[in-house]
Amino acid sequence: MNNAETARAPFDPAMLFKAAFLGIVAIFVLVPLLATVLGGFKSLGELRINPFGLPQHWEWQNYADILFSARYWQLLRNSLIISTLTVTLTLIVASMAAFTFAHVRFFGSSMLLSYLTLGLLFPAATAVLPLFIKVRDLGLLDTYFGVALPQVAFSLAMSVLLLRRFFKDIPYELLEAALVDGCSYVKFFRYVTLPLSRPILATVGTITFVNSWNAYLLPLVMLNTDALYPWPLGIMVYQGEYSSEWHLILAFITLTILPTIILFLLAQKHIVAGLTAGAVKG
């Protein structure tokens, strides 16, 4: 891992210290992850005597059993449905609101924007009991929408802020010219704003997706049927069933975090940009 750094200036003590420091942190991060992936290839007996090293005997069966089980795919499918619903609705609803705040001057606009940004101040957990009762009264308990709609509502504040900032940078003259040429606001939004905003839409979409894909508390409260569980709930149930068969649990963890890691490698630019976006302006 740290060959690259040490090779560059092998005799500079500061460099050596730096390389050692980075190496230690890299080990700190990597060891639990590698042990998890490799643990899935071991038998329970081997895991006990050799949790760190490579498996002496590769047990492909652990992974194969999960990959060929309906359960694994059902969990991923549920997660995918909920996340897709959340992302789609968030992008539509937030971009429309952000467009209004960016381009339409009206009485109370800044007040309404501050109202929406209140959502940044507190976590969903504070009101989760009344939220549960609300979702129940709406008849959405134990449905995908019962999870997705509150998730959309809680991701609106951040999404609207990020989108609005981007939309505002679209030259005003463009809107003016379009209006003169008889284009309506709605058409301008559809045919100019949205196509020009692909990078920020991708960023907002990616953050929303990651948050929804990883979410635990809301699905836990809103869903009762195993068949609807997204993977974070499913994996907790799985762990409850196989409480100390760690080799199976580790294989299951590996397979469920795999989609996240693949997505991360594919979309790292958007993920890093999105998740640190608050930094540009709080």
Add this chain to the structure above:
Amino acid sequence: MARRIAITSPISVAGEAAPQVAVRGPGWDGRFTVLILFLPPALLLFTLFVVLPIGEAAWYSGFNWNGFGRPTNWIGFDNYRFVLETRAFWLALRNNGLIIAVSLAIQLPLALTLALMLAEKFRGAVALRMLFFMPYILAEIATGLIFSFVYDGDYGLVASIWRSFGAEPPYLLASTDTAMLAVLIVIVWKYFGFHMMLFIAALQSLDKSLVEAARIDGATRSQALRHVVIPLLYPTIRLSVFFAIVGSLQLFDLVMPLTRGGPADSSNTMVSFLYNNGISRMRVGYGSAIGVILFAICVTFAFTYKRWFMRDE
């Protein structure tokens, strides 16, 4: 609608008026459409699922209610008294304090040091950044499960290290003395990369000529760091602290697979305390009271922090 605008627009935009005036003419119909079509979905969803529940939490917190039927058993502020009399509540509050302390004393310096090392370009820097950031995007549930394996007294990594020294392996998560410590280590593992990325983003947008000027004026590397770079990073440091505190106040997912807040409530956070005592037992009034207290803490903190430390942003 569009057609009507098309007809009116050339007339009212004919003059070279200020932008606002220019838009008012052609735009009013269009603007109205946008207002009634584009804004309500967001406002409705937000009001329904974010704002109303907070208000309702305040209302429900006055009742002794199990969530079925309508709340009728009004008990005033008793729920708040019950919460404040619960030892577990104060433990949870203390644990949130501990998380913040560790974030400030360990995570922040670690993230800053790594950012300073990795903001420079060298072979492997980008790969290391990505590696350090990776724990942050993993689900907290998965992270918690991975570490419940790491800490496991029979099969875990910690147990194996202990055994190699010939010692009896501890069950870190099962002891009131060590459970919270174990959770804190996982928190640092998971979140330092995020703060590091904040600092790297800030360092890369930093005006390098300032550092060069200091160096030309004879400042050593560490002097330039202490007196130029770090002060320039203050806004980001304040932001990082803000995120650390807000994050600690909503920490829940990570605790559940590790300890569920136990043993004996020793590793509860505010939210896991709320879950264990309000939600999982459907004590709506009591749980709402906890929610309102948490809400009050979050909002008070956010406003004071913004006022005191982030005025300039």
